[in-house]
Amino acid sequence: MDSELNKKIELSIKILKNSKNIVALTGAGISTESGIPDFRSPGTGLWTKNDPMKYASIDAFLENPASYWERAIDPSGLGNKILDSEPSKSHLALAELEKIGLLKSVITQNIDNLHQKAGNTDVIELHGTIFTAHCMNCKTRYKRRHVLEWVKEGELPPLCKKDGCEGILKSDTILFGESLPQDALSRAIKISRNCDCMIVLGSSLVVTPAAHLPILAVKNGAELIIINIQKTPKDHLARIVINQKIGKVIPKIIDKLKD
Numbered sequence: 001m002d003s004e005l006n007k008k009i010e011l012s013i014k015i016l017k018n019s020k021n022i023v024a025l026t027g028a029g030i031s032t033e034s035g036i037p038d039f040r041s042p043g044t045g046l047w048t049k050n051d052p053m054k055y056a057s058i059d060a061f062l063e064n065p066a067s068y069w070e071r072a073i074d075p076s077g078l079g080n081k082i083l084d085s086e087p088s089k090s091h092l093a094l095a096e097l098e099k100i101g102l103l104k105s106v107i108t109q110n111i112d113n114l115h116q117k118a119g120n121t122d123v124i125e126l127h128g129t130i131f132t133a134h135c136m137n138c139k140t141r142y143k144r145r146h147v148l149e150w151v152k153e154g155e156l157p158p159l160c161k162k163d164g165c166e167g168i169l170k171s172d173t174i175l176f177g178e179s180l181p182q183d184a185l186s187r188a189i190k191i192s193r194n195c196d197c198m199i200v201l202g203s204s205l206v207v208t209p210a211a212h213l214p215i216l217a218v219k220n221g222a223e224l225i226i227i228n229i230q231k232t233p234k235d236h237l238a239r240i241v242i243n244q245k246i247g248k249v250i251p252k253i254i255d256k257l258k259d
């Protein structure tokens with residue numbers, strides 16, 4: 001490993017050790033290591049191949065909810081891949097960072113539940129989660145796995161099971177054209193303002209509001225560490241920028257930190 005990278009790793013460890021209130025901000029890059037494709041990577045990204053407005057917009061869903069749920073039961077589809085995916089060593093490293101008392105919260109742009117599977121207990125999901133669905137009428141929440149069973153039995157679109165409701169069920173993932181969950185957003189803003197160190201992992205920091213959160217953190221005096229395979233528009237705000245695969249860096253940092 002080159003010495004410049006080693007220096008950055010050593011400095012990151014020092015900063016993390018001296019922090020009392022660390023927040024992680026994560027994006028698709030941390031989940032590619034769990035086999036989930038990066039939605040926005042140039043060339044390989046999902047939305048460069050498929051028209052998002054056709055497959056993942058709220059208008060398309062409302063026009064034909066049955067079609068969304070029909071695709072959802074495709075065993076080789078992305079949804080089922082995500083449901084079955086396992087945390088990467090980077091997810092596990094963040095869970096360790098919480099266990100040793102340094103990491104307070106994870107703010108994520110991912111919908112895959114992998115931080116929770118790894119063991120993090122305070123995860124703020126800016127773009128919702130694929131693991132649950134809700135009734136568009138009465139807001140009752142259902143596990144996606146249950147909804148998929150109903151769809152497999154031919155219920156298209158799947159409907160709310162509350163007496164007399166029969167509202168259409170919609171995944172808790174945020175579709176294009178939908179507003180973000182306000183509770184998650186306001187907590188993310190508050191936490192970003194209050195942290196003394198923010199570590200960004202695998203986010204290209206181009207999608208708002210995630211792209212604004214590091215600005216809030218730095219304005220309030222927090223240290224900023226960015227680990228992402230590509231450069232980001234917020235690199236100039238960071239104390240340390242490491243353009244590497246996260247899996248090659250963060251598990252090493254956490255291992256050394258524990259020594």
Ligand SMILES: [Zn+2]
Pocket residue numbers: 135136137138139140160161162165166167
């Ligand atoms: Zn309902």
